[in-house]
Amino acid sequence: MKIATSLMGAAVLALAAGSANAQVSDDVIKIGVLNDMSSLYADIGGKGSVLAAQMAAEDAGGKVLGKPIEIIGADHQNKPDVGAGIAKKWLDTDKVDTIVDVPTSSVALAVQEVTRERNKLFLMSGPASSDLTGPKCSPVGIAWTYDTYALANGTGSALVKQGEDTWFFLTSDYAFGHALERDTAAAVTKAGGKVVGAVRHPLNNSDFSSFLLQAQASKAKVIGLANAGGDTINSIKQAAEFGIISGGQKLAGLLVFSTDVHSLGLKVAQGLVITSAFDWDQNDETRAFSKRFAARNGGTPPTYTQAGVYGEVSHYLKAIKAAGTDDTAKVNAEMRKIPINDFMTKNGSIRVDGRVMRDMYLMQVKKPEESKYAWDYFKVLATIPAEKAFRPLAEGDCPLVKKG
Amino acid sequence: MKKYLFVALLLALALLAPFQIYPVFLMQALCFALFACAFNLLIGYVGLLSFGHAAYFGSAAYITAYVLKAWHWPTLVGLLAGTAVAALMGLVFGALAIRRQGIYFAMITLALSQMVYFFALQAKFTGGEDGIQAVPRHPLIGQLAIDSDFVLYYVVLAIFLFGLFVIYRTIHSPFGQVLKAIRENEPRAISLGYEVDRYKLVAFVLSATLAGLAGSTKVLVVQLASLTDVQWQMSGEVVLMTLVGGLGTVLGPVAGAFIVTTMQYYLSQFAWIGEWVLVIQGVIFVIVVLLFRRGIVGELAGWWQRRSVRPAAAE
């Protein structure tokens, strides 16, 4: 009897001591990577993002506050229903603490609501819509890598400054395409340029010949491609075929990734000007990370959304350590207190609307003769500092931003 | 007797399920089950393959989502509005498509559904590819709040059972018998004096209405309506569910819906399987078409029948 009671007492004390040390929910830090693994954007994020998250966990030592870090991934198939369903299940029953990546803005918007309701952190790297830090902003939603405003603004104003001041838009006929066209047109006009015309094509279109013909006829100096994925790739390839470049017009790809350039080949894609958050070959730090990543990714270096996943997971883990717990509010506060420093972001910070302020880069696709080794695709033309790159806080319509 | 026991068992399972299994998953499966059952009414009992059923599912979803979010209508009225629009659509599209048969019927329904997709893409109120998000869950009737997934499950279950009941009564009624006669031998049915086109149209409208009900209910569950709901791939998924479960059986589409939804939820969890989900669906399609044409429920029912016959034959 006595032994039993003292054993019991010891057990209770041990339990109390154990739980006083670190309040990590469910004794594990579980991060869910949700993106498109089977369709259009699988190359841009996909399994590579899961790998990036895993590398971030490993580089942090595999555990934080003595608790293991677990990374899981799932395919939202670009369907908001599926994405929201998986997000809910992860947060309600699977002990997931935070959700990362989520390309495809319609899915990201749905997950934003789910995480907002359940007060769990949502670290976005994949989605492009600037509404996520605008009217739909959330106190727990953080846009890490890029958005349409930055892409539009960067490419638009930079090209106009170089003298390319007349624009024609080839726009994908859906909300994302319209938004990209609208933002770029605004940037072009503000920088002193002129938009001479635009044509809207259906989504997932294979043949762009007639739209390119209209673009040629407009004699604009720049043809802005306000589309994404297969549409962008096809537009660029056919622009080369129809002699657009040799005719003297420039192409501005508003949303282009390194994997897109890889699938086009330099012969076709050369000269394309884009805005990007990261290129694997920018400096020694990025090269070091990318070599490690590529070794585990079939030789393919990371895209900027995948690099962004690494960045956000690392920062998140640092914040947990600093906060001493994985409680959402405390970690959120720490994330905004600690400056963001990794191979891709220097002295970055998180704004009140959830926007990570980081430098963006104006890049151009090299000519085939300029490329010396595999994946040597881009040269950096200019750095766009954070405050210039992203939409000013006051213009965003984010309800979290106090007026006046 | 055995049949009633079986049904009672299923009902008990359905009532107890949310205690063990994640209710959101169950609700989504139930919505798709209702959708598949509605589709099955047309293909299994009338013999008409519709390739455009997503049009009714998705349109009802958009209407319900919009009136709930923008106009703050009460939930029940919102559900009715969505379903009513689907019924109307069914009437118009049905009248146009009924005049043809077989593959031509399927193609007309596909064409009409694609036009609905285009409209959904262009119209302002649907929100384009972002869809209508953050649809609120107003209380159902008076004070019955449905914010909790747990409570909503029983509401969705009730709606599903209602839909299933409608289908069951339709099939096992004189009207249903005429439908089967039309499926078996349309010229003979005509020669017997039945106005075949009218019967087909009624079945079509019923099918579209229940598909719409499924779509409206889905909006309550996931709180959003998007382009995915009106795409032709959604029409293809419901065909898959019905085929896998068993054409022309009452519970077949339900089984099929649960299987496909389970694949989407649970299989896509494993990152390495994630990209294989579609391939697996394809393999299932091929195997079912080649070997299990009666679908899971059909095969089980056949096996059950053979079992009950065999002891008698042994004597």
Place this chain on the structure above:
Amino acid sequence: MFELLGVPPQALFGQLLLGLINGSFYAMLSLGLAVIFGLLNVINFAHGALYMMGAFVAWMLLHFLGIGYWPALIIAPLIVGAFGILLERLFLRHLYHLDHLYGLLLTFGLVLIIEGVFRHQYGSSGLPYDNPIPGGQNLGFMYLPYYRAWVVVASLTVCFGTWFVIERTRLGAYLRAATENPQLVQAFGINVPRMIMLTYGFGVALAALAGVLAAPAYQVSPLMGSNLIIVVFAVVVIGGMGSILGSIITGFGLGVIEGFTKVFYPEASNTVVFVIMAIVLMLKPAGLFGQTR
């Protein structure tokens, strides 16, 4: 934002020519589908995936064996055609006695598998394939790439060649007879199952040929077929599901109509084919040139 209304006639000619070029592509692609449905009564949903395989085999020939575009035009269709024959023997053969529905569903399942496997292997963005005849001719009202002119010529040749063989030669007559009354034709000593197998292979080879033609112009990606398959179906249905000539003419016609739409209401250019399909089906259900079976 701004749209081009009041199009000058020069620009219109350019668009019409482009429409014809696209039409020749649609005609080629729907030809294989029409052959398979017209002669075998199988609704080959896998047509888009097989077209994609044609493009990929061309890429593989270049990448692994150094075989260029011109030989690939012959080799790739042969390889994919052989694969098609394999599919016919293993899967489709068992479904001929059943409703059309099952053939459609089976081929739909095959699409998911084929596309999934290629996507796993090659990613979704696609692979580069060089233009074998770069450059073009400035016609005044537009710039016509040499490659597109070649596509029209190739497509017209193949389309009318196929039509001729099926409608005007003895082999074609056997084929048509075999589909109407296989037992009788078999009784005459002709190996009907083998003919059917070869016909499916031929239809598949046509799809693959379209794929090789597409590789330099469109991106070679595992998803390239799924964008086109629905349109191709619509073309075959409008033209008349059994009629070879119907799908050729409809293919060209649709290209031209799409060309017009792209000038005046470009957003609808992918949807106009469905509007036409719905109208045709309601007025003339067997299609413009088909006969009801």
